[in-house]
Amino acid sequence: MTLVCTVLPTYNERDNIAALIEGILTNAVTPHMVLVVDDNSPDGTAEVVRAVASRYNTADVQRVALYVRTGQKGLTSAIQCGIDFALASFGADIVTWMDCDLSMPPADVARLVHAIVEEGADIAVGSRWVEGGDDVAHGFMARSLSRIINGFAVMVLGDSVHDYTSGFIACRAGVLRTLRLRGDYGEYCIDLLARAARCGYALKEVPYVCVPRTAGESKTGVNLWDYLVKGRKYVATIWRLRK
Numbered sequence: 001m002t003l004v005c006t007v008l009p010t011y012n013e014r015d016n017i018a019a020l021i022e023g024i025l026t027n028a029v030t031p032h033m034v035l036v037v038d039d040n041s042p043d044g045t046a047e048v049v050r051a052v053a054s055r056y057n058t059a060d061v062q063r064v065a066l067y068v069r070t071g072q073k074g075l076t077s078a079i080q081c082g083i084d085f086a087l088a089s090f091g092a093d094i095v096t097w098m099d100c101d102l103s104m105p106p107a108d109v110a111r112l113v114h115a116i117v118e119e120g121a122d123i124a125v126g127s128r129w130v131e132g133g134d135d136v137a138h139g140f141m142a143r144s145l146s147r148i149i150n151g152f153a154v155m156v157l158g159d160s161v162h163d164y165t166s167g168f169i170a171c172r173a174g175v176l177r178t179l180r181l182r183g184d185y186g187e188y189c190i191d192l193l194a195r196a197a198r199c200g201y202a203l204k205e206v207p208y209v210c211v212p213r214t215a216g217e218s219k220t221g222v223n224l225w226d227y228l229v230k231g232r233k234y235v236a237t238i239w240r241l242r243k
């Protein structure tokens with residue numbers, strides 16, 4: 001049976017993480033576990049995860065795992081750390097990851113897994129910018145910036161994906177044994193998808209609707225300056241990867 005492990009990188013997601021884990025595990029269609037990689041969040045995210053774990057885990061089956069990092073911080077390295085555990089310690093066949101702010105609906109994880117298991121994709125990408133997808137979480141400015149950056153990415157890197165900055169991903173283990181994540185924040189996603197497409201892996205987009213975070217704070221920020229700082233890194237990554 002295919003084992004799926006969903007890596008959940010957290011920093012101060014106390015009020016989101018329990019509902020997220022429950023939403024993922026309730027909607028799972030194959031053996032499925034979650035691994036939270038928490039960077040020692042001061043808000044007590046780890047305690048909430050431990051409480052959820054005690055409800056789901058039995059002596060025989062671990063469905064909720066937690067790894068608290070104290071020496072290192074950062075989104076990309078947290079996801080890569082989770083991927084390494086998922087492959088080496090849990091023997092996952094498919095690894096998925098996502099934001100933990102409930103902006104990516106937990107029920108949609110099963111749709112990404114379906115695209116791999118039933119439709120033969122190597123990587124499934126949750127996409128806001130294909131038919132059926134949307135972003136109702138952000139205002140006009142952030143949505144427009146995302147569309148411009150992704151439009152530029154499609155022009156430079158090709159149209160195997162239309163949401164290069166998705167961050168809502170499922171991958172076969174083999175892909176992740178070949179490609180490691182590079183970068184600090186969201187640009188890792190552009191980098192991974194562009195390299196995967198070049199390696200000949202089959203990418204499939206699964207439309208999803210990004211909804212507003214209701215608890216906690218965005219780590220990207222909310223004003224134009226924050227978006228421009230992140231956007232500049234994204235554009236630099238796209239340009240670096242041009243053929």
Ligand SMILES: Nc1nc2c(ncn2[C@@H]2O[C@H](COP(=O)(O)OP(=O)(O)O)[C@@H](O)[C@H]2O)c(=O)[nH]1
Pocket residue numbers: 009010011012013037038039073074075078098099100101217218219220221
């Ligand atoms: N482990 C870890 N997770 C992080 C870090 N920074 C952000 N995250 C998580 O990464 C995800 C994306 O962050 P979010 O605040 O939603 O950013 P946004 O979607 O760009 O507004 C969330 O699950 C955060 O909790 C970090 O330094 N370490």
Ligand SMILES: [Mg+2]
Pocket residue numbers: 099100101103213218
């Ligand atoms: Mg988010």
